[in-house]
Amino acid sequence: MLKGTKILWLLFVIGLFFDPYMVRSEYHQHLLIVSGIYILLALGLNLIIGYTGQVSLGHAAFYGLGAYTAAILSVRFGSPFWLNLLAAPVVAGIFGILLGLPTIRLAGHYLGIASLTFGIIIEQIFLNWISLTRGPMGITGISPPRIPFLNFQFTRKSHYYYLILVITLVVFFLFRRLVSYRTGRAFAAIRENEISAKAMGIHTTYYKVLAFTIAAMIAGVAGCFFAHYLLFVSPDSFAFLESINILALTIIGGTGNILGSLVGGLFLTILPEYLRALNEAREVIYGAMLLLIIMFMPKGLSGFIFGLKRRYMSRKR
């Protein structure tokens, strides 16, 4: 990254830390919190689609698995948020392997349909395994996070805001390292040309499953946070339509780079909310945007931004 870009990012992050003091609106904070969740979801899906070149149309399943893990552990076993934060990605990750491994020989259309079906099956389990998930009624009574030794309970939106901010930053840092070195090159190689990736010694099965697993784990973290924020989970939040939602964010924001997930999660959550007048037509605009972007700007908004940057840089020379 260029020095200038680094400074921009730093300013941005500092700005985010001071945001609750500058904008004292609970609604605004709620939007940013929700954005944070979707940034995480988009990041994971981006890893699968943008970096590794695979398909996953059932991503809400991992989100839901994380949320339900946290909910069940919290309500049934009194497990605190911090423990669930470890458990949820593990459970989601296991299911990531369950999807990634059997479908290893599938690609394109077939993988799309397989991942979609996987998402539906998980959703059906949430709906029908009543003894575990309470079905359509959902699980209520999840405890908010607490910091034990300080006896601090998470009550205000700003508390949650800082929590998701920190989680997102940590995930960002780790993600960036994940994709910058040998592992990241392996993902890219598989995306670009799987056969010659194999010839270069890349264990494609391992890396494809790894991509699914890590993406699932990140979604699991998002789900755990969601459960402890909303204090209620139900199958509605993790249906096929939610998977399409996450997909739309990821694609429109831009695949193949971290900025895309940031743009997708942030702006596409905030923008529609502030365009209240268009609320009715929001989903229509969403669908139209997704279609138009994939037709004319397949690399998404971040691709467009990087294109501008490239043109700006080459003009400077």
Added chain:
Amino acid sequence: MFFQQLLNGIVLGSIYTLIALGLTMIFGILNITNFAHGEFFMLGALFTLLSSKILGLSFFPSMLVSMTAVAILGVIFERAAFRPLRGSSPVNVMVGSLGLSILVQNAALLLWGADPQRLDTPYLDLVITFWGLQITAQRLLVIVLAIAMIIVLTAIIKKTRLGKAMRACAQDIEAAQWVGVNINRIAMATFVIGSALAASAGAIVGPIFLVYPTMGLVPVLKSFVVVILGGMGNVPGAILGGYMIGIAENIATGFISPAYKDVIAFVILIVVLIIKPSGIFGHHVAEKV
């Protein structure tokens, strides 16, 4: 009891087959996985309802008007969305069709509201009994329609020049172009046929299950199961698969548990994809090393 369930399964299978036929053709000939296909089904029902309400037509004329309207929309979708995406990666086409699906579903929601609406026909209440089995006339019509459409489609594919060109494209689209097949025309025809088939299913089923904007979602997902089972692009496979899934689903509901009834089809799908993705009748073409 078993035979009643079997009969119901045949009705369900007819619905799936009608939708799956278009889906599998669009895939086989144009290499498009069209997640917006359920919208043709939904619009088929919706436009039939509108025709009867606004134009005051009786059921069958309404259905024909609806099928025509949907076919026109199919052509528009093909031109506006899928033709520009021709040659893109499968992911892009799938994402595009998902975008289209959201767009159409929510446009319908916006324009006509989410409330399920009744589409009345005189055939709903007419119950026919034979061999100890019961079936409403409307449901019998579903089977009749499916059989009629299968016959017409088979005739088109086997006996017409269009059908021959379609089969050529399904085998090798590049080679088909070299021998003079106009891909744009074939694409248009495929969408016309596919969307009309789905629309007919929606029209005939609308009276039974009520009409609402998201009614296409579950049927199209089940139809994907059928398409995979029968082999993507395989028309006889779609027919056989459609009835297999319809019957399996009904028997499972009747004898095992209604709760997980939707899951059965999807579990079958995942199993098929893992073991033999090319389906029962399809054959796998490996990437050349």
Added chain:
Amino acid sequence: MSQNGFLLEIVNLSKNFGGLTAVSDFNLSVRRDEIVSIIGPNGAGKTTLFNLISRFYKQDSGDILFVSNSINNFSPHQICNIGIARTFQTTRLFKHLSVTENLKVGMHTRTGYRFWDELLNTPKLIKTERNIEKKALNLLDEFDLLSFSDEMAGNLPYGVQRLVEILRSLNSSPQILMLDEPAAGMNPQEALHLMEVVEKIRKKGITVLLVEHNMDVVMEISDRIVVLNYGKKIAEGSVEEIQRNPEVIAAYLGEDIEDNS
């Protein structure tokens, strides 16, 4: 050390596809530092042979030994690690990655650090990454491609792309490099340059196994030539021996006559 000095041994290798015999009872022993070319009319089974050696196909019968150890049960991705690298008939570059990044992928099996090094950004990682960058750039420089280092591989002229593919495989420090029709689509100038490249590779002590149609290239650089026809080896020997071999001439002339009719 290997028992009999052969780097690669192919013993009675056979492969059928349905009813079609692609390779039939093929035998070949390759020594270190040799340049062996495999030639034959189209469809003779040359690429199938490559795919068998690089384990993309499994043979029906026969053995393949590398440094006297059987590699029959290896998966395609395990070949690079033991020292066999290959290029493909069709260009299989990572088109949206830069040339340098393409080469870096070549080092996948030769990178010392582990997953945790990557996540924690350890000194070992930083040092190794620096070396990987240096090695890639040095390799490009050695073959006069340094000016292309930051270009997106897909934007390069075809001849350069083919070279970058070879360098990518070279970057994995192989003992044997298998080149599948490297001169395909090259003009005479590019082909000449290719021959220099292959010679340079030989000087590094790397054994080269070549499938090629361009006879100028084959005759110029090969130590030994193996001729395939209909999956069978019909001749093996030095350049002169092959040029004079009547069966070889017949095989190629036979093909020519078919082409003209």
